[in-house]
Amino acid sequence: MASLRLFLCFFLFTASSVNIVCSRSLQKDHIALFVFGDSVYDPGNNNYIDTIARANYYPYGETFFKHPTGRFSDGRLISDFIAEYANLPLIPPYLQPGNHEFTTGVNFASAGAGALSETNQGFVRALAVIDLKTQLSYFKKVAKQLRQELGDAEAMAFLSKAVYLINAGSSDYVLPFTSNSTVFQYFSKQQYVGMVIGNLTETIKEIHKEGGRKFGFRNFGSMGCIPLLKALVPGNTTGSCLEQVNELAELHNAALTEALEEMEIKLVQFKYSMHHLNIYLSELTKNPGRFATQPQCQVIKENEAYSNVDVCTDFVLQGFKEVNKACCGSGPYRGISSCGGRTGVTEYELCSDPTQYFYFDSSHASDKANKQIAQLMWSGPPNITGPYNLKAFFQL
Known part of the structure; x- marks a missing residue:
């Protein structure tokens, strides 16, 4: 059986098949990252399918990559x-x-x-997605x-060490x-x-069957408050949110937490990391210029998940001047999805x-906002990201 350290292979996608090409550069403690979801994590997959749901044109990518990559941001994504x-x-x-x-x-x-x-695919072909x-x-x-x-054993070892990021439901x-x-x-709504x-739970369970053990999520903030949906509120001059969507987000957060806790009990070696995006966004809305967390070192030291991880530093993140209006778009709050002029x-x-x-376009975060969320997902304290953070996952 080939050695994982010497002969782990990587994949080449072609129009007809997925082929493996071997690489000998894998390090002993290597941990891979597999990513699933929507535009929050899409690095350009939609560039290769027949859809208008793309971001492969200016001004997307302008601040970091200096060219569009297919990411719905001016720069990088959380992943x-x-x-x-x-x-x-x-x-x-x-x-x-x-x-x-x-x-x-x-x-x-x-x-x-x-x-x-059925989401998107069931409505118009132009919005067909994966x-x-x-x-x-x-x-x-x-x-x-x-x-x-x-071989089965080495493949299982590789997949069980990997980390799986999933963001699904917002669409x-x-x-x-x-x-x-x-x-x-x-x-x-329920x-x-x-x-x-x-559907999300079934996907997680199927990944677990293939070997996945460490899963990273973020819950939903007040989705009804994104510029896209604020622009739909008739006569909205006060920053009102679309509360029906906020209700769905709250129901989703509660149901997802319950499902993850149940899987933690029932699935072998299942571990999860949940970033409480709702807390971050709520505090940011109250004080756009600054986000801070209080040190929780004692809590962390008593938590086995963080026993070997230094996350006792409190976070102080520079905020934003604008958290209600998008950088790119048109109409109220720049909430019309016209960024780049390619969508009608x-x-x-x-x-x-x-x-x-905070928002680059009508529904997606800027490079700076994505970085802050990623920092909190990576090493945030338990009240922000728990029961594990992603840094802990990459050290397990």
Whole structure:
């Protein structure tokens, strides 16, 4: 059986198949990062499918990459920063063609994807995306190839050490309010959230069957307060939020926490990290110029999850001048999704300094905001990110 250390293989996607190309550069303590989800984590997979849900044009990517990459931001995504903190290179899109090493992981995320297969795909073809179920099928192909090349034991060892970032559900909750959906005529909010959590839970369990053990999530903040949805509130001159979506986010957060706690009990070696984005955004809304946490060193030292991790430093993060309005877009709060002029509305406004804005476009965070969230996910204290943070996962 080939040695994991010497012969772990990486994947090359072609139009017809996924081929493995061997690499001997893997370090002994190497831990890979696999990413699933929507535009929060999509590094450019949608560049390679027939959809208008893309960000491969100016001004996306303007501040860090200096060119558009397909990321819905002026720069990097949360997953890019997590890879950096873990001493990994940028995790490549699964659909990106060419010879690319995937020994460090792979990113399956697709902008617009939902936990429900019907999200976006069921409305218009132009918004066709790679739903979570399809992303899971891609991952299973990767896992199968690993087993064929490494043998079951070494493949399982590799996959069990890896970290799995998942962000799914936001598209499911936002789309019904930005389209002519009648979904809530047939389902209550609780039933609808139950369907989203059910699909998400099933995906997690399937990844676990393939070897996944360490999963990272962030809950939802007040999604009804993103510029896109504020712009939908009639006559909104006071910054009012779309409360129906906030209700869905609260139901989702509670249901996801319950599901994760149950899986922690029932699934072998299952561990999870939950970043409480709702706390961060709530505090940032109250005090946009500064976000700080109090030191919780004693709490951390009593928590086995953090026993070997130095996270006793309190966070003080420089805030933003603008947390209600997007840097790029048009209309109220720049909430019309016109950034770049490629989505039907050709005229748009662009701020001069995205670092002063939490939102880069109508529904996506700026490079600076993504960095702050990633810092809190990586080494935030238990009241912000727990029961593990991602730094702990990469040291397990």
